[in-house]
Amino acid sequence: MLINSGTSRSLVLSGNIHDLFFIKEEDTTDYIPLVPFLTRSWDIPGFILVVYELNGPIRFVQESERERVKHAFNRWRGTTEPDSDIDARPSVSPMVGSLDSAIESSNASFSQYMTDAIGSSTLALELLRQFCLLSRSTSADGEKFLSERLIILIEAADMLLPEGEIRSLSVQDRHRVSIIQDWISDSNFMNGNDTVIFITESPSLLNSRIIRLPQVVTVEIPAPGMVERQHFISWFNNTPKLIEKPLNLWGTQAQLAMLTAGLSIQALRQMLLSACYSGEKLQPEDVIERVSEFIQTQLGEDVVEFKKPAHSLEDIVGNRKLVDFLKMHLIPRITSTGPDAIPGMSVCGPIGSGKTFIFEGLAGQLDIPVLVLKNIRSMWFGQTDVIFERLRRLLMALVKVLIFVDEADTQFGGVGREAHSTERRLTGKIQAMMSDPQLRGNITWLLMTARIYNLSPDLRREGRVGDMVVPVLDPSGEDREDFLRWTVAKVSSSPFSEEDTERLLKITEDYSAASFASLRSDLGAASLIKANSETTGELTVDEIIAVAEDRILPNIGAIRQYQTLQALLNCTRKSLLPMDYSAEIRESWVKEIASLEAIGVRG
Numbered sequence: 001m002l003i004n005s006g007t008s009r010s011l012v013l014s015g016n017i018h019d020l021f022f023i024k025e026e027d028t029t030d031y032i033p034l035v036p037f038l039t040r041s042w043d044i045p046g047f048i049l050v051v052y053e054l055n056g057p058i059r060f061v062q063e064s065e066r067e068r069v070k071h072a073f074n075r076w077r078g079t080t081e082p083d084s085d086i087d088a089r090p091s092v093s094p095m096v097g098s099l100d101s102a103i104e105s106s107n108a109s110f111s112q113y114m115t116d117a118i119g120s121s122t123l124a125l126e127l128l129r130q131f132c133l134l135s136r137s138t139s140a141d142g143e144k145f146l147s148e149r150l151i152i153l154i155e156a157a158d159m160l161l162p163e164g165e166i167r168s169l170s171v172q173d174r175h176r177v178s179i180i181q182d183w184i185s186d187s188n189f190m191n192g193n194d195t196v197i198f199i200t201e202s203p204s205l206l207n208s209r210i211i212r213l214p215q216v217v218t219v220e221i222p223a224p225g226m227v228e229r230q231h232f233i234s235w236f237n238n239t240p241k242l243i244e245k246p247l248n249l250w251g252t253q254a255q256l257a258m259l260t261a262g263l264s265i266q267a268l269r270q271m272l273l274s275a276c277y278s279g280e281k282l283q284p285e286d287v288i289e290r291v292s293e294f295i296q297t298q299l300g301e302d303v304v305e306f307k308k309p310a311h312s313l314e315d316i317v318g319n320r321k322l323v324d325f326l327k328m329h330l331i332p333r334i335t336s337t338g339p340d341a342i343p344g345m346s347v348c349g350p351i352g353s354g355k356t357f358i359f360e361g362l363a364g365q366l367d368i369p370v371l372v373l374k375n376i377r378s379m380w381f382g383q384t385d386v387i388f389e390r391l392r393r394l395l396m397a398l399v400k401v402l403i404f405v406d407e408a409d410t411q412f413g414g415v416g417r418e419a420h421s422t423e424r425r426l427t428g429k430i431q432a433m434m435s436d437p438q439l440r441g442n443i444t445w446l447l448m449t450a451r452i453y454n455l456s457p458d459l460r461r462e463g464r465v466g467d468m469v470v471p472v473l474d475p476s477g478e479d480r481e482d483f484l485r486w487t488v489a490k491v492s493s494s495p496f497s498e499e500d501t502e503r504l505l506k507i508t509e510d511y512s513a514a515s516f517a518s519l520r521s522d523l524g525a526a527s528l529i530k531a532n533s534e535t536t537g538e539l540t541v542d543e544i545i546a547v548a549e550d551r552i553l554p555n556i557g558a559i560r561q562y563q564t565l566q567a568l569l570n571c572t573r574k575s576l577l578p579m580d581y582s583a584e585i586r587e588s589w590v591k592e593i594a595s596l597e598a599i600g601v602r603g
Helices: 034-041 063-077 099-105 110-118 121-136 171-185 226-237 253-259 265-278 284-299 320-335 355-366 383-397 421-434 478-488 498-507 513-533 541-549 557-570 583-598
Strands: 010-015 020-025 028-033 047-052 058-060 149-154 195-199 216-221 304-307 344-348 370-373 401-405 443-449 469-471
Touching (some): 010 383, 020 265, 028 226, 034 149, 047 063, 058 063, 058 121, 063 110, 121 171, 226 265, 265 284, 284 304, 284 383, 320 355, 320 478, 344 557, 355 401, 355 443, 383 421, 469 557, 478 498, 478 513, 513 541, 557 583
Parallel strands (some): 010 216, 149 195, 344 443, 344 469, 370 401, 401 443
Antiparallel strands (some): 020 028, 047 058, 304 370
16 A cells, blocks of 8 residues: 555565465465565566565566566666676776766666676665666656566665664765665655665664655564464465375364464474474473474573463462452453453562562463563664564564563663663653553563662553552461461471460561571471481471571561562552551651661662
């Protein structure tokens, strides 16, 4: 539509450009790469398709079209072809002077220029620009040299026109940027009928002098959705030339299509070919592993981790009020696809309170995958934008996934004037994605942090993760007793007296969930030592107390208290607080935070 309407004559195709695409011609169907797909789809009367790739020749889709352009070019230039193309020699040096003026003043033929262009991408781009000039030109009697419209596809455009400040680019790169800028900014070209299409994975990789021109329109190719994946699976299973026997699946093709959310058609094809070759039944865990590998390959293992939690909310110790809240109020909103679906939440609380384990249990309860974002700030210039675009393309294809961002206060930059432009751009894009209605109901963001006060207010607003700020606090009351029973369960089967229980509760008075887990590990080690010298490794109450009393907690109590107060202050649900809420108690938290800050305590 963009081409036919003349909305733009300069397009950038980005996104899922390395995938396979379905094409149907007469009685045959196939999945083919992007450029062959475009050339075969657009090979219609009235158009001449030209393809150029770095260090390769300028190719015409049809040999007859090449001959028409050659004839028109030589007539336009008033030149003739040599007797043999083998004798053709470069008529101009592509590194001397201006290419367009050199071409204008040279008597070289079409074939000579085409030969020279193979070794010079700069000359190739100028020659393509000349083709567009030819297309608009008329002879002395008013007849057009070319009656057809040109569609020029330029592959790997980011390598021809790399991003970077002009002064930092090489002479050749600057020259190519200048050629393209002059070409697509020419009013006659913009008002003409020819179209140039740049193909690159990410617009941010293309030089900003080109991509920021208002006449340049970017078209993103999305990752395959559920319908596209199911179509490919069905086509693959019914194409005898690919397989000797049908796929052996654990379930239906629709279930396979659902579980492969995030895979490209190319990756899906490789997985199905491997499954057919082995002859073994394709199991859900095999698919999940392949999806995980693909996602990590696309984004980088240091950027993302794909998890499928093995535990559920039933395995959570203590935290009774929180677990009940998750089951009754949160799970229905995560599973919903309607307007009541929650876009995300912040999970805060002091370090060691068990935030990650609890909410991984939530994911396990829902039986949905977890995508853990580790570091989306790349050390390489421009790569942060590329990673983000890959991430967004992936998320648009996924169905029901929790995104965990641990230590969220350090993962995102600020949006203030003092922040780096890359950080401001990244944070702005993440914020927009959190409130994107297209992702609502499919993606739920979980921002985990012990330092909720360091999280950008723009992220914490309602409509993003500010809809729900959930505190995870140290166990108290019945929750502490649950943790104590869990801690000693593997080393003692004897019931404790009320007095012994009180002694242990007093010893573990300031324990966090992590402290109880650490004590459980110490008791396990003491049990193994005892089992080596005695018939049983079971510990007595006095032995358990001795191990507990020997422990000294790390000197981080004041910091954890500060983080606890901040979690209480930022909580958005009264029902999740361990005490009755009032304006007075909130004011007391503010005063206590201020007093801790006055003595230099900050989490």
